[in-house]
Amino acid sequence: MTLTLVLYTIVGAAIGLLMGSLPGITVTMTAVLVVSLTYGWPMAEALAFIVGAFCGGVTGGCISAIALNIPGTSAAVATAFDGFPLKERGEADNALSLGLASSFLGGLIGLAIMLVLGPVIGTFALRFGSHEYFLITLWGLTLVAVLSRGNIVKGLCSAFFGLFVGMIGMDPIMGMLRFTYGTGILKGGIDFVAAMIGLFGMKEVFKQLSKKSSFNISGTSYSIKGLLPKPHLLKRVWHTILWGGPLGTLIGLLPGTGGDVGCIVAYGVAKQVTKNPSRPFGEGAYEGVAAPEVANNAAIGGALTTMMTLGVPGDSVTAVILGSFYLHGLLPGPTFMLTEKHYFYLIAAIVLVGTIMAYIFGILGSNLILKAINLPKWFLVPFITTLCIVGSYAIKNNMYDVIIMIVFGIIGYLFEKGGFPVGPVVLAIILGPMIERNLRQALIASGGVVPFLTALVTKPISLILLILIILSFVLQSKVMRAAENKVKDAKAG
Amino acid sequence: MKKLFALLLVALMLTAFLAGCAQQEGAKEGGENGEAVEEEPKSTYPDRNIIAVVGFSPGGPTDVIARGVLPIVQEIFGVGIGINNMAGAASAPAAEHVLAQKPDGYTIFFGSEIMSVWQVMGTTNLSPTKDFIPVKIVSEAIPVMAVPPDSPFNSVEELIAYAKEHPGELRISTAGPGTVPHVSGLLLQQYLGVEFTFVPYQGGKPAVIAVMSKEVDATIEMVQSMVAEHQGGQLKILSSFTNEPIPGLEEIPPVGKIYPELSPHVPYGPYFGVFVSKDCPAEVVEAWEAALDQAIEDQRWIDYTNQFYLVRVNYSGDAALDYLEKWTSKAAWLLYDFGAAENSPEEFGIKRPE
Numbered sequence: 001m002t003l004t005l006v007l008y009t010i011v012g013a014a015i016g017l018l019m020g021s022l023p024g025i026t027v028t029m030t031a032v033l034v035v036s037l038t039y040g041w042p043m044a045e046a047l048a049f050i051v052g053a054f055c056g057g058v059t060g061g062c063i064s065a066i067a068l069n070i071p072g073t074s075a076a077v078a079t080a081f082d083g084f085p086l087k088e089r090g091e092a093d094n095a096l097s098l099g100l101a102s103s104f105l106g107g108l109i110g111l112a113i114m115l116v117l118g119p120v121i122g123t124f125a126l127r128f129g130s131h132e133y134f135l136i137t138l139w140g141l142t143l144v145a146v147l148s149r150g151n152i153v154k155g156l157c158s159a160f161f162g163l164f165v166g167m168i169g170m171d172p173i174m175g176m177l178r179f180t181y182g183t184g185i186l187k188g189g190i191d192f193v194a195a196m197i198g199l200f201g202m203k204e205v206f207k208q209l210s211k212k213s214s215f216n217i218s219g220t221s222y223s224i225k226g227l228l229p230k231p232h233l234l235k236r237v238w239h240t241i242l243w244g245g246p247l248g249t250l251i252g253l254l255p256g257t258g259g260d261v262g263c264i265v266a267y268g269v270a271k272q273v274t275k276n277p278s279r280p281f282g283e284g285a286y287e288g289v290a291a292p293e294v295a296n297n298a299a300i301g302g303a304l305t306t307m308m309t310l311g312v313p314g315d316s317v318t319a320v321i322l323g324s325f326y327l328h329g330l331l332p333g334p335t336f337m338l339t340e341k342h343y344f345y346l347i348a349a350i351v352l353v354g355t356i357m358a359y360i361f362g363i364l365g366s367n368l369i370l371k372a373i374n375l376p377k378w379f380l381v382p383f384i385t386t387l388c389i390v391g392s393y394a395i396k397n398n399m400y401d402v403i404i405m406i407v408f409g410i411i412g413y414l415f416e417k418g419g420f421p422v423g424p425v426v427l428a429i430i431l432g433p434m435i436e437r438n439l440r441q442a443l444i445a446s447g448g449v450v451p452f453l454t455a456l457v458t459k460p461i462s463l464i465l466l467i468l469i470i471l472s473f474v475l476q477s478k479v480m481r482a483a484e485n486k487v488k489d490a491k492a493g
Numbered sequence: 494m495k496k497l498f499a500l501l502l503v504a505l506m507l508t509a510f511l512a513g514c515a516q517q518e519g520a521k522e523g524g525e526n527g528e529a530v531e532e533e534p535k536s537t538y539p540d541r542n543i544i545a546v547v548g549f550s551p552g553g554p555t556d557v558i559a560r561g562v563l564p565i566v567q568e569i570f571g572v573g574i575g576i577n578n579m580a581g582a583a584s585a586p587a588a589e590h591v592l593a594q595k596p597d598g599y600t601i602f603f604g605s606e607i608m609s610v611w612q613v614m615g616t617t618n619l620s621p622t623k624d625f626i627p628v629k630i631v632s633e634a635i636p637v638m639a640v641p642p643d644s645p646f647n648s649v650e651e652l653i654a655y656a657k658e659h660p661g662e663l664r665i666s667t668a669g670p671g672t673v674p675h676v677s678g679l680l681l682q683q684y685l686g687v688e689f690t691f692v693p694y695q696g697g698k699p700a701v702i703a704v705m706s707k708e709v710d711a712t713i714e715m716v717q718s719m720v721a722e723h724q725g726g727q728l729k730i731l732s733s734f735t736n737e738p739i740p741g742l743e744e745i746p747p748v749g750k751i752y753p754e755l756s757p758h759v760p761y762g763p764y765f766g767v768f769v770s771k772d773c774p775a776e777v778v779e780a781w782e783a784a785l786d787q788a789i790e791d792q793r794w795i796d797y798t799n800q801f802y803l804v805r806v807n808y809s810g811d812a813a814l815d816y817l818e819k820w821t822s823k824a825a826w827l828l829y830d831f832g833a834a835e836n837s838p839e840e841f842g843i844k845r846p847e
Contacts, residue, residue, distance in 0.1 A: 032550075032578070129708040170582065173693050175614055175670035176835065184589065187616070188582030255702050256695075310705075311721055312698050319550070326557050329800055333721025397579050398586055437695065444692045445664055445708050 005048045009350050012052025013357040014365075019053070020060025021369055023070035023384060024197045024391025027057035027259070031320040033394075043328045047343070048350050050324060051304070054317055055107060055354030056361065058259055058297050062099035063366040066092060066289070070200040070384070074193060075259030075296040077426060078267035080200070081147065082281060082288025089284050092370060093226030094233060098286055099293045100362040101229045102241060106294035107355030109245030110252065110301025115348055118305045125253045125306050125314075127461055130442035133254075135456070135465040136265065137434040139472075140427070143268045147282070147423035154420045162428025165190050172437040173444070185400045192429045194392045194401040195408045199422045201388040202409025207416065208381050227363045236278055237290040240270055248295030252302025258315020259296035259303075260430065266295030272472045300351060308332050308344055538780050542573040544600045545767075546591050548584025548607070554697075554715065558632055558765045559603040561797040565788040570780075576603075583607050583671075585617035592624060596770040598777030601628075606763035609821040610671045612843070613828055615835035621768065621821065627813040628778055629785045630766035633804040634715040636677045637733045637745065641707045642726055649732035649751060652711065653685055660688035664709040666700040669693045670833055671824075673763045674700065674713035677734050679827040680761060684754050704728055715763070716742065717801040735760040739802055762804070764820065766813070782809050822846045 012034065019030040034053045038046035061076030066083035079099060086095035141159065148155020168179045169189025180186040234241075244266045251262040270281075270291035277285040303314025304321075311333030313319035325332050330340060337344065392405035412422045446452045456462050545563055549555045559576060567574040579587035584607050594600040608621035621627060638649060646652040656663050667674040670693050678689055694700040697714045704712035705727050712719075716730070716739060723730045733739055736749035736756050749756035767781060788794060789807060798805050808816045825843045828834035838845070 126702065126706040129703070129706050170616075172695065173670070174833075175616075175693075177615060184586070184617075188586060191581070256699065310702075312702055323550075323553070323556065326801075327560055329797075331717075331721050333725060335721045335725045338725075396581050396586070397577050398581075398590070400586065441692055441694065441703075441708075444690060445703075447664075447690070 005044060005346075005350070006353055008045050008048035009052035009353045010357050012049040013056035013354045014361050016053030016056025016058075016354075017060040017358055017361045017365055018056075020057035020076075021063040021072045021366065022387050022391070023064045023068060023072055023201045024387040024389075025394070026073045026193055026391070027054065027061070027075060028193075028316045028320060029391070029394050030057045031317045035320050035324045038324065043330065043343075044346060046324060046328070047347060050321055051347055051350045052354040052357070054300060054321070055297075055351060056358040057317075058300060059100065059103040059107075059355075059358040059362050061296070062103065062289075062293050063096065063362070063369050066095045066099060067366075067370055068204065068384075070204055071196065073259075074196060074430070075263055075299075076292070077196065077260065077423075077430075078263040078292035079289060079296075081267060081292075081423060082283070082285050085282065085284035086286075086289065091284065093223075094230065094286075095284075095289050096366055096370065097227045097230050098233050098237065098289050100227065100359060100366070101234060102237070102244075102290040102293035103297040103362070104355060104359040105241050106245050106248055106297035107300060107351065107358070109241075109294070110249045110298035111348060111351050111355065112301075113246065113249045113298075114301035114305045114351070118301075118309065118344070125255060125310065128254050129459070130438040130445060131452075131455055131459055131462045132465060133257075134435060134438040134442055135462060135469065136257075137261075137431045137438065139465075139469050140261070140264050140268060140431045141435070142472075143264060143271075143427055144424045147421055147427065151419065151421075154418075155424050158415065158420045158422065158424040159428045162425040163432040165195065165425070166192075166429045166432030167436070172433065173440045185403065188400070189433075190404055190408075190429065191395055191401055192426070193395050194405045195429050196426050197388050197392050198405040198408025199412040199426055201384055201391075202405060203412030203416065203422065205381055205385050205388070206409055206413040208377060210413075224363060224367050227367060233286055237286050240274065240287045240290045241294045243273075244270070244291045244294035245298040248298030249302040251295070252299030252304075252314050253306050254302075255306055255310070255312045255314060258317065259299040260315075261434075262295040262299040263292035264427065264430070266291040297355070304347055304351070308347070309337055311336065538598055538777055539570050539572045541599065542575060543570070543598070544575050544577050545603050546577050546579055546587050546600065547603045548579055548587035548605070550578055550580040553580075554634065554717075554763070555603065555605045555765060557801070558803065562631055562785070562788055562794055563603070565791045565794055566781075566784045569784045569787055583611065583614070583616045585611060585619070588619055588625075589617065591768075592619070592770050594770075596772035596774075598769060598773050598781070601781070602768040603765070604768045605765050606673060606820065606824075607671075608768075609817065609824050610676075610828065610834070612841045613825040613834035613836050613838050614671045618841075620841065622814050622817050624771055625768040626771055626773060626778055627817055628767040628769055628781045628809060630764050630806055630808040630813055630816060631785060631789055632765045632798060633760070633762045633806055634673075634717065634765075635733055635735055635739055635760065635762050635802060635804065636673055636713050637716045637719065637730045638677075638711055638713050638748075639701075639704060639719050639723065639728045639730045640711045641704055642729055644710070644729065646711075646731065647729070649746070649748060652731060653681070653687055653752075656687040656689060657685075661690050663711060664690045664692050666692045666694055666703040666709040666712040668697040668700050668714065669695065671828055673715075673761070675833065676824045676827055677713050677761060679831050679833070680734075680755065680758055682831065683827060684758065685752060701728070716745075717803070720802065734762065741799070741802065758823070760804070761823070764806075764816075766808075785809075818844075819846070 019025045034050050061073035062079045064070050064072040065076040065080040066087050069080050069084035071077045071080050083095045144155050144159040168186050248262045251257050270287045274287045277287050279285045281288050303318045306314035307318040313322050392401045395401050415422050443452050446455045547556050547559050563574045591602040611617050640646050665678050692709050697718050700712050701714050703709045722728045730745050732748045733745050735747040749759045822843050823846050825838035826845050
């Protein structure tokens, strides 16, 4: 690790943080852009730049999720659920300070697991097959209950709409076209990133245009000091961080799932296991900010481990990084760890520097972004619109996604007007296709419904997951009742 | 507030600048090297930067091959060639985008074998030979069949013998319906009289994971995505879909040698090459052909392809049309006969292979 490499990492982290914090520009897009800049560079410099941007981008996602209720990246979807309510309570700096600190700790936990267990744990990810993915993703859907904010029927309506949207396009097993109504635009399906940008970003623009007041909360002042780590907040969530980190790393290790699924699952688990949250989830619980942020950064270490030890991308960002390995003539895989082991340690060092720098830049930079919400509407509305258009175009360099994004902005606006939450829509668009694909793969692979059901209980990991899911339902009801009683007691007392 | 606005603008501009610089640098480099060769041809094409559209995400096989050959062409042309990745929907939106541009040769399509199954799979009604001019097919990849390391099958003969006695029992993971691995499996079904259950995954890598995690009994994928795992003992490659052993991997027996009835139908693998709109002027096609002829002789391209076990080919003009028609008819009819394709190849005038 030379000084030049440290410098490249720092620049990468700064660019990543900026891109990640801009609503509409995801970490994957940042990685694509950064990778395309580095094609001609030597491998080590390119890696420092790319992985630095990866760390920065994931950290940056929480800034706009908390400040604007627009997740900066898909890995920060769940951060908005409690982060924005906190901001509305005037605790924006608390939420951000906690989000950034959790990201930082998550990055370090992921790195530690990568270094200690990395070479061994890689093969563990292979034990997760279609059955296990099916259970994990199906379980993620139960989050609809939290995201419905009280009105479960409307929440379910939103979720069903999202599941329907997820089925549009080519079906994952036979390649048949579904619900495309003969138009070319729907053939490729609805990209969930385009839908997410529309439902969170563009919707906000429409909302602002239809009302007189602007985004800002006057009288709130932000300072760098307010974003420094706050021991009393961290003390409240230390247990969330302790299990959220390893959980995020585990999900990062699984091929194909990264920070986006990691933050959703961590949020769900936080909701289930936190007996006495600081506030009810969805209304500004500190645990609800810490869990997704610690998990999405911890997923970095996991995803990179899978990429290097198995040659399989751990998530969509590492898929792009894997491509740049190929272009530099390196073939990651089991033999890679024997012949090119120095790259493993180089990447670990870059993650360390990148995580630290992302934290420092986060404290300095998000202060500016928080100030930016106090900007007048005439500036903010066009600015966010531009970012939404650029972001949705950049997914595949395709105008179709821009149209889809705008349509979803209108849908999101109408949904909110009718009191239907948009959170479950995004959740269902992300999880729906994964549930369908894994269920159908599992059905074909096990050869029928009965063998599929028996496999659910005979495969060890799937059995553990199944028990956990059933347990979570049982516990949930008790916890809910206990919490309700407590509220009643408090009111009575 | 003004300060912040200025800062944001600067940040945006910097990003744009960085992206822009990469292109310009490439163009400049190309210019310097290009001047030396420029003397013979007196054609004006190309006099500005070219956009090459790839219908897959960065790092996928098609993208990796495009980025292997196009930088060399860039040097020869002396103008920049920017690669634009438009992934999704089996590359159809990318191809439609290329055809929607002015056919002046400044937007080209770096295509792959997926073009051959668009019509029968119902993706889009475009043909690689009728809507495009195949300028040159530069490379082919080699599919191989692999099983988990502790699989009871140690050779392709054992696997086929078992499949003959237990039709439909063996599960084979593929990169998706209509892809080369799927069609390769159908070739075995057609000519060896066996029956498999195909489990489609979201791309080649997930299909390989499925066999490593023993979710399926075997997989068919391109050799370059499994060679590291094969050497690391995480899976066993049983056979390649060729008639001759793969150079550098001689220990893998070619399926055409084992089953002579298959040898007329292999080698069978995906193709990659440069396509332009059928309305492009002949001058453009000639310029590209000449540049690609020179590029595929370049040592960098030879080293690059060797490293990924890619076969270097050179089909252009009538040879390319002939190659593509044969390829398309083989894949289209196999998919249709086994019920995997939506449309009959006859609708599009695709002749049944003899």
